[in-house]
Amino acid sequence: MNKKVLFTIFGASGDLAKRKLYPSLFRLYKKGELADNFAVIGTARRPWENDYFREIVLDSIKELMVSKTEAESFASHFYYQSHDVNDSSHYDNLKVLGDKLKAQYQTEGNQVFFLAMAPQFFGIIAEHLQSEGILTGQGFERIVIEKPFGTSFKTAKELNDSLRKVFTEEQIFRIDHYLGKEMIQSVSAVRFANPIFEALWNKRHIENVQITFAESLGVEERGGYYDTSGALKDMIQNHVLQVLSLLAMEQPAVFDEAHIVEEKVKALKAIRKYSHEEALENFVRGQYTDGEHFIAYNKEDNVSPESQTETFAAGKFMIDNERWEGVPFYVRSGKRMTEKGTRINVVFKADSASNLFTDKLTQNVLTIYIQPTEGFSLTVNGKQAGQGFALDPVRLSFRHDAEFMGNSPEAYEKLFLDALNGHGTNFSHWEEAARAWELIDVVREAWDNDKEPIPTYPARSMGPECAFDLLAKDGHDWAWKPDLWYKEHGKL
Missing domain, CATH: 3.40.50.720 (NAD(P)-binding Rossmann-like Domain)
Known part of the structure; x- marks a missing residue:
């Protein structure tokens, strides 16, 4: 105090x-x-x-x-x-x-x-x-x-070297404001404080993991900056990979900054670094076009009419370690999507060998809501009311109420207090930033050398078709599809 x-x-x-x-x-x-x-x-x-x-x-x-x-x-x-x-x-x-x-x-x-x-x-x-x-x-x-902490591994290293001439790593606090959000900090609690989840948190039980950072707004007044950055650098390199590392890391020996960072870095280093050909196969991009109430990205202020900058990026990361071998981590982030929302979907495998029912089972999905609401839900199979034994998916859900959200510390407030106390757990460390750039640079270079026109997607959709094809070719689908709800209710 x-x-x-x-x-x-x-x-x-x-x-x-x-x-x-x-x-x-x-x-x-x-x-x-x-x-x-x-x-x-x-x-x-x-x-x-x-x-x-x-x-x-x-x-x-x-x-x-x-x-x-x-x-x-x-x-x-x-x-x-x-x-x-x-x-x-x-x-x-x-x-x-x-x-x-x-x-x-x-x-x-x-x-x-x-x-x-x-x-x-x-x-x-x-x-x-x-x-x-x-x-x-x-x-x-x-x-x-x-952020941004550099625009590539090379520029990030130059920036880090210049800071380290004056400050030690322990004195440098690189803000990723998503790490200050309540539910991001609760990811570890959901995992490690609940044996029911931690026992299933591996390749034997999880089919895939999905991370979505969706924004309903366009670039607004940030067109000049955004046209030199794009969704890959603006969101995937920092926010998305930070969340992925928290989901994928091993349980730290002690729940303190040094041990948490150590495990996050191990998880990031276990992510497969693609060749340029693999990057093109496993990452897709898009740019929003105009709609009834929206203008296209290339008509925004301070954006080149010929811009090939992506306003949407999606990809598949593979983690080459014992826990996650063969489990795809799908990520996506974009602007002018159907609605604003950040969430994680952990999709569990359907064990057909133990299926006593003729109905097709709905896969269990653990959803962690980060914004605009915070909480989590679990989709399970239950029995329909009435005669017979037909199954019906049921969602066990918990969301923080409005009073809690109003009293919950804002992300920057938490991060200011952490910096005052010298607690760096919820900040990005150099080894994390460096590995993230190593992974993203390959994708960026592959896209820059790709002469195909950038795919487009309508404003208020959930991205271009190639983002859905990315999962479909693995036999999977995005768990969160808010556009379907809006269409069913005549709002799209």
């Missing part, structure tokens, strides 16, 4: 700071995690003054505000420093202000630097923090960075 710390937020005028960072810090303030002994320096190129910066902060937390006095007290801890990250003299000004606030708020030298900026500035900022004496070693000093 009452953490003693000086935050410095690079990119303080940006959208991320206003939407996520300031509200998350306010939640920590309301809970007493931050009180008298903290201060925040916001830096950006804009020539703001303290008063104007505090108005921005107050506006960003207005929906969380109960007491105006409390909110103004919180905002009084914020200070602004106009800053050019390439100008050494600006770091001198930053040091003067920082030293003043560390003494004023008695922070004991503790510092957290949050870089809500483009990755090309990460190394420059880290070097200046050291060369201009802002890093003192008097308290804990940690740097929190946003």
Whole structure:
């Protein structure tokens, strides 16, 4: 409680700071995690003054505000420093202000630097923090960075090497905001705290695993960034592979950061690295077209009309170890899909040898809901009411109610608190990021060398036909098909 710390937020005028960072810090303030002994320096190129910066902060937390006095007290801890990250003299000004606030708020030298900026500035900022004496070693000093962490293995390694010249791995906190979500953190609880699941969590009982990250929105105002990235780099390389590693890893000897990361890395390294030919066979892509109320991706602002950037990516990962040999892990992520939702479907094998019934059994499916609701369900076979012994699938379901969701800490709030406490379990570590890029680079290179036009899919569908063919050729099907429900109810 009452953490003693000086935050410095690079990119303080940006959208991320206003939407996520300031509200998350306010939640920590309301809970007493931050009180008298903290201060925040916001830096950006804009020539703001303290008063104007505090108005921005107050506006960003207005929906969380109960007491105006409390909110103004919180905002009084914020200070602004106009800053050019390439100008050494600006770091001198930053040091003067920082030293003043560390003494004023008695922070004991503790510092957290949050870089809500483009990755090309990460190394420059880290070097200046050291060369201009802002890093003192008097308290804990940690740097929190946003994705993307590089655009390939090569660029990620260059970025990591530049950071490691100044900070140790234990001081670097690479944010993957999905790792801060309640149900992502509960995946291990579902697995390891329930013997009924852990006993079945292997190739003998699981037919396939499916991970879906679906977005109903298009690229919105991010067209310029997205057209240089695409779904593969934007989602599969980080969020999706992080979730996959949690599902696939072995039980850690001790449930702490070091042992969890060790097992996640082992799982990622066991994923088969494809050749270019295998990548084309096992990964597909698509780009959304227009619809009644939507414009096509290549007509979005700041997107090239000839763009071949994928807004949808799906693929099959194979894990070459004793537990998962032969079990496909299917993943997909896309924009302008039928509805927003992130979920995991674990599809269990139907054991026909023990089938005493003439009815075709519905496969048992464990579904873990990550967003927009959180919880899980299990599809089992039950008896239909009435004469005879006909079977009927039944869903045993648990979802957190609205009150819980309202009280559940937001992802950035959790991650801020973890960074303050020095807990890196829910952040991406270098070995994880490096292996993810090794796997994804092959797919990206194969697609870049493929001269075929990119497949398309209608807005509000669940992706191009090739995404369904990917599973069909293995005799499988996507478990989550919200488009069918919408069509049945006349909403598509």
